[in-house]
Structure formats: C-alpha cells, structure tokens
Amino acid sequence: MRTSIQGLVVALCATFLLLPAPRAEAAGVDVDIPTGTWSGVETVTFTSADPTVQSFAVQIGGAPHPVIRAANAVPGEPVEVQVPTWGFHGRWNVAATGCSVPVDQQCSPSVLYTRTFEQDPADAVAAAFDLPGEPVFLPEEADDARITLTSPGGRHFLVTRTEYGGRELSDLVPAGGSAPLPLAGTGPIDIESVARCPEGVTPGLVRLGTSCEVFPIGRTVTVVGNLGLSVSTSSAGAIIDAQDGTSVDIRARVVDGLAAELSYELLDSADRTVLGPVAWPGTGDVAVFDPNAPGVALAGGDHTLEVTATITKGDLVRTETATVPLALTTDPPPVDLPSYWLSGIARDVRGDRPASVSVGGTNDPRYLGTLHVTDAAGNEVWTARTGPDCRGDSCQMAPDPNEPAWYDFSWPGTTTAGARLRAGEYHAVMTVVDAWGRTVEVADVGSLYIDHLETVTTTKRYTPASTTWADSIIGRCSSSPKPGPHGWAGSVGVLSLSRCRNTAGRYDWAFRSFLLEHRKAPDQQRLISYQVAAYGAPVRRGMRGGIVYDASGGRGPVWKNVGTLSGGLGWHTAARVAAPPGNEGTNYFALVQARTTSGNKWDIRYWRVSWTHRAWRR
Structure with a gap:
C-alpha cells in the first residue's frame, strides 16, 4: 500500500524516540511501507519533491536498542531503505522519518509516518x-x-x-x-x-x-580449570594444648560450586613431613600433634602447613596446594586468669527433673571449663565441658569474644555414660584449664542431691469460722451461728430446729460446708489420702450429727458419709479416704460438711486433717 504524507513534521525528544508526536506541515513526501506481517528484511521506499529533506530513516522497536536503517534523499527519485526485522515479535512501532541534513550528520528528525504492527513469533532455536x-x-x-x-x-x-x-x-x-x-x-x-x-x-x-x-x-x-584454592588463618603463631597438641584456626576454600577434597600436611623446617596427610573439611581448628604420641605437642621451630585441594573425575585429577607458615613454640605465656561465676543452681534431682548449674564466664576458646560431679567416696561420676562439645542444655556463646558466655549444665542424676545413680548426696566442682593444660580456676559448686520418694503424713488444724464455704446450706428453721452455742472463739454451730417440717413432712436439716486447704510444699509430689476429724460437743447429751466429704474433686459435690458426731466433747475422727481428683496442683484441699437433723445441735470448735502424700527426701 502507498501512503502519501504531506505536512507531517514532528520534533522528537531524542534521536530514536518511538512515541508518536504532534504533527506539522511538510510538503511532497511519499512513503511506501509494506503491510501485513514483517519477516526477514523488508523494504521501505521514500519519494520526495521537497529539497529540504536530504535523508530518510526507518526505525523499528524501542529504546534502548532500536533497529535503524537510513539513506540519503534524491529529490524526485524513489529511495529504498532495507529494514531487518529479526527478533521483533508481538506489537511494535515503526517510524519513518526525514532529516534536513545527510545521514552522516546529526539531525533532529521529523516523523513522516508511524505505524503499529503485529508479527507472529518465528521458529525458536x-x-x-x-x-x-x-x-x-x-x-x-x-x-x-x-x-x-x-x-x-x-x-x-x-x-x-x-x-x-x-x-x-x-x-x-x-x-x-x-x-x-x-x-x-x-x-x-x-x-x-x-x-x-x-x-x-x-x-x-x-x-x-x-x-x-x-x-x-x-x-x-x-x-x-584452576581450583582457586586460598588459605587464611586468624591465629598468630601456634597455640599449644597439652590435651590436643597444637591447634591453629585455618580456613581454606576453592571456587564456589566445586566439591573438592581437602587435606593438610605439616612440614618441618627441612621440608620433612611430620604430620599427615590428614583429611579435613576445610574450616576450623587444625590439631597439630605428634602422630606417634597423641596429646604431645611437636617440637618448637618453624613449620609449614601445606593444604591440598583435589578434584577427581575418572582418570582426570586436578590438584592445587597452598601453604601457611607456622612458628611453633613450647614456651607458654603467663597465666591470664579468666573470670567465671556461678548462678542459678538447682541442687536436687527429682524424678525426671534434673539438677542444674548455670556458669557465666569467658568465651575465649583457649580456655576449657569442666563441671565434675563426684560421689561420697570422691569418685567422679559425671562430667560436662564448655566449648564445642558442651553437653549442657544450652551453651550460649556470645558473638564478641569480649562478651561473656553462659553455659547451662543439667545433671540428670546419672553417670556420664547414662547409668542411673542411687539417691544421696554428691559434690560438684567447676575447673578451668588454659590451652597449655594449666588449671587457672576452681569453683566449688557444692552439694547436689538425688532425692527419693517417701510416704509422709502432715497434720494441720483449722478454725471452722475461717474455713466456712460460701455455698453452705442450712434448713428453713435451722441456723449456723458463728461462734457456736458454747461461745468458743472461731467455732461454728450446726443447729437443727425440730419445730419446722419441710414439704415432704420431714424434720428440718442443718448443713455447713468447710473448705480445708493445705499449701503443697516444694518437696511434696502428690496427695495419696487424707483423714478428717472434728473437735466439738453437742448442745445436750445424746445429740448426734454426721461428717460427709465431697468425692468429686471439685467437679460438683458428690457427698459420702465418712464419720459421725456423737458422745461428748472431744475429737470425732472420720474414716480415711483416697485423695479425689484435682489435688495435683499447688494446693491440697478437702471439702467436708457437718450435718444435723431432727432437732440435733452441735458446736464445732476445730477441724483437723491428716494429709498423707508422697514427698522427696534426700
């Protein structure tokens, strides 16, 4: 299709800007531009009778890299511009432009023709x-x-x-x-x-x-290709450790993405191998000691730690080495005392609950703290260490070596191997040694105990007036005065008056409920049973009453008879009962009632409960 463009001139913001712009008049320019789907190399033909237009250009695509093709104008003659369309799929803008200068000069183009076209994707590679x-x-x-x-x-x-x-x-x-x-x-x-x-x-x-x-x-x-092996160390010289020999903090790495095998050897000043090769993960402490006498440091002098990285694939092997000079010394520096302190000691092992010791102190890796537990004969039965092999519940190392670290040790009442120890008294000591094996601090933790369970009975007396329960009930013509009819301080009366009958035709009843509680001691594990007794007297000889208790454990009264009130002044003991549910918390409790009926009247001066429970004993 041939399109005649007259008077379409727009200054673009930049040389290759593709956005349509306002149009202005320009004379005598024709553009022949292919329609339909573009593919390969397309030809755009310009014909101009305007002598001010000296060059034409076609641009396709957008910033930052549009395709641009240009040619000089020849007034009155067709000018073809070849436009490659590789890679422009989907919707794109095409702009045909004219300039007032030749193609080899900088100009501000005027838009002669714009078109948006669609093109199907070409076959992929x-x-x-x-x-x-x-x-x-x-x-x-x-x-x-x-x-x-x-x-x-x-x-x-x-x-x-x-x-x-x-x-x-x-x-x-x-x-x-x-x-x-x-x-x-x-x-x-x-x-x-x-x-x-x-x-x-x-x-x-x-x-x-x-x-x-x-x-x-x-x-x-x-x-x-090249493995890129590099080795670094943060240690100055060497650190002698009487238990593990010399140890140096070494870091080695190869190019990311390669799974190389790493090892190291130690060479003396004459380049003789005195240790290794030793397989190594590539980071952390390198223990350097005499291989024929583990735990014995090598002789002092200049050494070289040679690290080797190897990658193997069939018969192909790629190896690189790197070295670190080490000057070993057998002269330890003066003792530098760290600071350790004890806190939060729980001394008793009770069932599954362990004893615990919290230790604060330095997190300098040159010092090793050990908690020792011994029996009565002085035999060591359990140990735990600070540092990387700490077996405490938590070993919280501060990121700054100048900040303190906390080590929480839990002793479950066993040997280090896990065997259960007998109940009794044990002793704990915290020792700290430096990297040269010198003991620099000893802290006496003191006694730790493995407790055993015993059956224990605790008796407690209660004043009735201070234990009456808000839900107590009395009959229509009965009363429950405080104090009771004898005038005893803190007593409570339970008085049935026979002149009243209820709708069933029975004589009047009197009830009074009492909540008797006992705060559970730390060494008490659980309640087994209890026995209730009431101290009091009838108003007149021969009058009787009863004692009942709630067997529901607080889930709604289920009353059961356990004893009688009869005879004269004294203790009136009910039967012992098993502890109901609900006594597993911090308090033991018993909900009891004193009852009278048919005109009987009693005065309760004291309650007494014998609580039988299981308790931890050293």
Whole structure:
C-alpha cells in the first residue's frame, strides 16, 4: 500500500524516540511501507519533491536498542531503505522519518509516518548439548563439550555468563552445525541464550542486541580449570594444648560450586613431613600433634602447613596446594586468669527433673571449663565441658569474644555414660584449664542431691469460722451461728430446729460446708489420702450429727458419709479416704460438711486433717 504524507513534521525528544508526536506541515513526501506481517528484511521506499529533506530513516522497536536503517534523499527519485526485522515479535512501532541534513550528520528528525504492527513469533532455536560428564575439565575436555543449534537459517552467537559476571560470545556455524562450547574459568557457567542474526552481523552488534533474535537456553555447566584454592588463618603463631597438641584456626576454600577434597600436611623446617596427610573439611581448628604420641605437642621451630585441594573425575585429577607458615613454640605465656561465676543452681534431682548449674564466664576458646560431679567416696561420676562439645542444655556463646558466655549444665542424676545413680548426696566442682593444660580456676559448686520418694503424713488444724464455704446450706428453721452455742472463739454451730417440717413432712436439716486447704510444699509430689476429724460437743447429751466429704474433686459435690458426731466433747475422727481428683496442683484441699437433723445441735470448735502424700527426701 502507498501512503502519501504531506505536512507531517514532528520534533522528537531524542534521536530514536518511538512515541508518536504532534504533527506539522511538510510538503511532497511519499512513503511506501509494506503491510501485513514483517519477516526477514523488508523494504521501505521514500519519494520526495521537497529539497529540504536530504535523508530518510526507518526505525523499528524501542529504546534502548532500536533497529535503524537510513539513506540519503534524491529529490524526485524513489529511495529504498532495507529494514531487518529479526527478533521483533508481538506489537511494535515503526517510524519513518526525514532529516534536513545527510545521514552522516546529526539531525533532529521529523516523523513522516508511524505505524503499529503485529508479527507472529518465528521458529525458536533448538539447542542440543553433548557433554563428557560434569564437571568438564579444562583444557582436557574442552573440545568434547559441544553444542548443536537447529533453526530455519541465520548465523548464531552463543551468549554465556560466568559466575564472575563476565560475558562471552562465540561465533558459531550456521543452523544444524556443531561447535565447542565457549567454556573458560572455573565453576558454574550459565549458558543464557542464543542470538540468531542475519549474515554480516558481528558479535559486537550481538552484544547490543542489534538486528538479532534472542532465544533463552538456561543451561548451567560446571567446569574445572584452576581450583582457586586460598588459605587464611586468624591465629598468630601456634597455640599449644597439652590435651590436643597444637591447634591453629585455618580456613581454606576453592571456587564456589566445586566439591573438592581437602587435606593438610605439616612440614618441618627441612621440608620433612611430620604430620599427615590428614583429611579435613576445610574450616576450623587444625590439631597439630605428634602422630606417634597423641596429646604431645611437636617440637618448637618453624613449620609449614601445606593444604591440598583435589578434584577427581575418572582418570582426570586436578590438584592445587597452598601453604601457611607456622612458628611453633613450647614456651607458654603467663597465666591470664579468666573470670567465671556461678548462678542459678538447682541442687536436687527429682524424678525426671534434673539438677542444674548455670556458669557465666569467658568465651575465649583457649580456655576449657569442666563441671565434675563426684560421689561420697570422691569418685567422679559425671562430667560436662564448655566449648564445642558442651553437653549442657544450652551453651550460649556470645558473638564478641569480649562478651561473656553462659553455659547451662543439667545433671540428670546419672553417670556420664547414662547409668542411673542411687539417691544421696554428691559434690560438684567447676575447673578451668588454659590451652597449655594449666588449671587457672576452681569453683566449688557444692552439694547436689538425688532425692527419693517417701510416704509422709502432715497434720494441720483449722478454725471452722475461717474455713466456712460460701455455698453452705442450712434448713428453713435451722441456723449456723458463728461462734457456736458454747461461745468458743472461731467455732461454728450446726443447729437443727425440730419445730419446722419441710414439704415432704420431714424434720428440718442443718448443713455447713468447710473448705480445708493445705499449701503443697516444694518437696511434696502428690496427695495419696487424707483423714478428717472434728473437735466439738453437742448442745445436750445424746445429740448426734454426721461428717460427709465431697468425692468429686471439685467437679460438683458428690457427698459420702465418712464419720459421725456423737458422745461428748472431744475429737470425732472420720474414716480415711483416697485423695479425689484435682489435688495435683499447688494446693491440697478437702471439702467436708457437718450435718444435723431432727432437732440435733452441735458446736464445732476445730477441724483437723491428716494429709498423707508422697514427698522427696534426700
């Protein structure tokens, strides 16, 4: 289709801006632009009778990298501009522009024609990999790691990104051909995408995305070139430890993504191996001692710690070494006393509840604290240490070595091997040794106990007036005065008056409830039974009453008879009863009633309860 453009001039904000702009008059310019779906290379034809228009340009796509093609204008003659459309799928803007200067000069273009077009996606590039197994060793297997690209024509450039963030481009053979992968360096290499470009496009242009279609691949290949072994130490010289020999804090690493095996050897000043090789995870303390006499430090002098990293794949082996100089000394420095303190000691082991000791102090790794527990004969039965092998419930190491650390030790009443110990008294001591095996501090924790359970009876007396329960009930013509009819301080009367009858025709009844509580002592484990007794007297000889208790355990009264009130002044003891449910908390309790009926009257001066429970005893 041919479109005639007259008077369409707009200044763009930038040289290649694609957005439509306000139009102004310009004369005598025709644009012939293809319609429909664009593919491959399209031709746009310009014809101008305007001598002020000296060049034409076509741009497709958008910032930052539009495709731009330009040609100089020849007044009155058609001028063709070839526009490649690789990679522009979907909806895109096309702008035809004219300039008042030739193409080799900078100008502010005027928009002659704009159009939005749609284009179907082209066939994608298919990538097939041929790898000799990962990781790929370089340079031995460089030619064996290949890629084959299949697509309907065009040259290709493979784009990869290494873990270091660099970009590599490789000029590959036409579609259907095979070429080695551009692998280099060490570690995982991400093969991001393939750019399909027309003939004549160079890798430099692919780098800008110009004129090319880009197809993602998303494949990672791990390669082994140089392992990049590095070794560092935060220790100055060497630290002699009488138990573990010399230890130095060493860190070793290789390129991320490689699974290398690490080991170390110790060489003396004559390059003779005095220790190793020793397999090692690559971080932490390296224990350096005489292999023929574990626990004995090596002789002083200049040494070299040689660390080796190895990666093996079949017959291929890649090895790198790095060294750290060590000046070993057998002369320990003066004693530097750390500060330790004890707090929060729970001395009793009761059932599953352990004894515990909380220790605060230095978190300097040169010092090792040990909690020792001995029996009555002085035999050590249990130990726990601070530091990496601390067996306490928690060993909270402060991140700053100048800040204190807390070590919480829990002793379950067993040997170190876990055997249960007998009840009785034990003794605990905290010792601290430095890295040269010198004891620098001893703290006496004191006695710890393994308790055993006994059956114990505790008797408690109560004043009735102070234990009456709010839900007590008395009959219609009965009363329950405080004090009772004898006038005893704190007493309560339970008086039935026979002149009243209820609707059933029975004589009147009198009730009074009493809640008798006992606060559970720390050593008491659980209530087994209790026995209630009332001290009092009838108003007249021969009068009787009863004692009942609530067997529900607080879930709603279930009254049961357990005793009688009869005879004269004295203690009137009810039967012993098993503890009802609900006595597992911090208090034991018994809900009892004194009852009279048919005109009987009693005065209660005291209640007494004998609580029988299981208690921990040392």
